[in-house]
Amino acid sequence: MKNGRVGEKGWNFEANDVLANAAKVxxxxxxxxxxxxxxxxxxxxxxxxxxxxxxxxxxxHTTPIAEDAVVSALRSSQYNGYAPVGGVLSARRAIAEYLSHDLPYKLSPDDVFVTVGCGQSTHIALSVLARPGANILLPRPGYSYYEARAAFSGVEVRHFNLIPERNWEVDLDVVESLADEKTIAMVLINPGNPCGNVFTYQHLAKVAETAKKLGILIIADEVYGYLTFGSNPFVPMGVFGSVVPVLTLGSISKRWIVPGWRCGWLVTSDPNGILKETKIVDGIKNYLTISSNPVTFVQGAIPQILGSTGExxxxxxxxxxxxxxxxxxxxxxxxxxxxxxxxxxxxxxxxxxxxxxxxxxxxxxxxxxxxxxxxxxxxxxxxxxxxxxxxxxxxxxxxxxxxxxxxxxxxxxxxxxxxx
Missing domain, CATH: 3.90.1150.10 (Aspartate Aminotransferase, domain 1)
Structure with a gap:
């Protein structure tokens, strides 16, 4: 035996080296x-x-309302089985209502897919969009998980700059210079991780128009949604869903201080139905048939968590x-x-x-x-x-x-x- 090999043929398997490289970033x-x-x-x-x-x-510390909701859902014995593809209906309905508050249109439960935290939402989005030769635009500085997941999905990464002198606004000129016919999407994180910035309505409108011009969708990472304390209020990217299709990613992890509960969502903020026409919605559903859902009793608690938590x-x-x-x-x-x-x-x-x-x-x-x-x-x-x-x-x-x-x-x- 030499270098882990046995006999003349040796072993037919080895670790995927993409994982090792992805983990480094x-x-x-x-x-x-x-x-x-x-x-x-x-x-x-x-x-x-x-x-x-x-x-x-x-x-x-999370609110007792959230803790009681989970306990109640667990003890009800209604959430001990497998969840439907896409998530428990009551959870999807509650998430749609929660996210619709600040949108100019109403989301449907059919627009919502419950995920194992925002991390799985990222994986789903990139997996569904991936195709040979595709590239995606990521912010720099940004959340490196996107780069790792893109590498694992075989999607080329191109970085656009966030400008510190302009409160970390997107350099839209760079975005336009990077995009080509194989660019599928751009990622926007708001409120910003790692920068701590909050984009203005006016800047988000420019981002939406730029994405429309380029023919790409926006992956809006809003896991820190509403956690703002400066002069700029949080504006969901879905507000501009009629301009450009948006995949909104979020979770209860940050706002409710329960990252270990691993309950998030991927939402199609797309009143024009472009994501249905391009089969992206079908792709999400297909992906979820080969994936897992968040634990059902946490999903069962979502309506009370989202609907009853006080300001x-x-x-x-x-x-x-x-x-x-x-x-x-x-x-x-x-x-x-x-x-x-x-x-x-x-x-x-x-x-x-x-x-x-x-x-x-x-x-x-x-x-x-x-x-x-x-x-x-x-x-x-x-x-x-x-x-x-x-x-x-x-x-x-x-x-x-x-x-x-x-x-x-x-x-x-x-x-x-x-x-x-």
């Missing part, structure tokens, strides 16, 4: 590398400023996020080698620029984050993992005292490595 893959630098002898607790999962902190709960979460964002902006001002071009106005993370020329023994943003983890037990994602080298992605969905501690450690690290 994901946030989770990057985090594994960063975490490997943690000093096991460190007595201080590790502070994570890298993942949008605030559920570990007592100040971020007080949402306002409390937004107030904490606003306070945390303010803390970040003020503390970053105290660090010479890091600058914040735009104050975050939504979601749970934002981007800051790292000036490595001001530091000693720091090669780039990846080296910075690895050494920060080793010396201070603070976890931050390097901008390279979201295609923005020598920037940092900081998550502020953290309990304020822990956030203060983490940013103080970040400041100490930068002062220790500062050029004299």
């Amino acid at each position: 994901t946030i989770r893959g990057t985090l594994e590398t960063i975490m490997s630098n943690i000093d096991c002898g460190e007595t201080r607790s590790t502070i994570s400023l890298c993942l949008g999962d605030p559920s570990v902190y007592p100040c971020f 007080d709960f949402f306002n409390k979460t937004i107030d904490i996020l606003r306070q945390a964002a303010d803390i970040c902006v003020e503390r970053i001002k105290e660090i010479d080698c890091i600058t914040c071009p735009c104050k975050p106005e939504g979601s749970m993370s934002f981007m800051v620029k790292l000036d490595v020329s001001r530091l000693v023994d720091i090669l780039d943003d990846v080296d910075f984050c690895c050494k920060l983890a080793k010396e201070e037990s603070v976890l931050i994602i390097p901008g390279s993992s979201v295609r923005f080298k020598n920037w940092l992605r900081i998550t502020f969905a953290v309990e304020p005292s822990s956030l203060e501690d983490g940013l103080q450690r970040l400041k100490s690290f930068c002062q220790r490595h500062a050029k004299k």
Whole structure:
């Protein structure tokens, strides 16, 4: 036996190398590398400023209404079997009503497909759209999961820029220059991950007109929908569904602070029926026949979760996020080698620029984050993992005292490595 081979023929199988390459560009893959630098002898607790999962902190707790809804659905014994393709009807109806509140048209349950979180929605959308030679336009910086899923689906990725000097608006000139007859879609994340921006109505209208001109659909990632605390209100991309067909992706993960419940949706925001004509809807249904659904009792709880949660709960979460964002902006001002071009106005993370020329023994943003983890037990994602080298992605969905501690450690690290 040599190199795992047996006899003359050897084994006929090996791992798909696309997976190995895709994993390298994901946030989770990057985090594994960063975490490997943690000093096991460190007595201080590790502070994570890298993942949008605030559920570990007592100040971020889902509403009892959501918990009671799940318990009630589970104990009803009505949701112990398999869910229908597309999801439980009552859940689809509730999601349609929830998303229709801010649209100029009404969604139908037939427009809604319940998914295993927003991640599966992404996978479905890219799988259905994939065809030989196709390419998709992704934002830079962006959420690297799209790039990984596109690679696995055999779809070429082309990046358009978000412009920090213009509050991370889309560079529409670049979008037009990148697109060709094989471009299938562009991804828009609003509120922004990783930038913390919130697009204005006027800018979204321009994006919609550009996509229409290019003949492509928009994949609108709105998993952070309504988590805004700046001057710009959240505007669903579906508002422009009559201009350009939109696949809206979302979930209860962020707004209800339950990412582990894994219940999301993929919605065809398309009053003109273009996605039906082009067989995209059929493709989604076909995909779901070979896939799995979220657990049925969580789906059974969706009508109560979406319909009965009061504004007080949402306002409390937004107030904490606003306070945390303010803390970040003020503390970053105290660090010479890091600058914040735009104050975050939504979601749970934002981007800051790292000036490595001001530091000693720091090669780039990846080296910075690895050494920060080793010396201070603070976890931050390097901008390279979201295609923005020598920037940092900081998550502020953290309990304020822990956030203060983490940013103080970040400041100490930068002062220790500062050029004299």
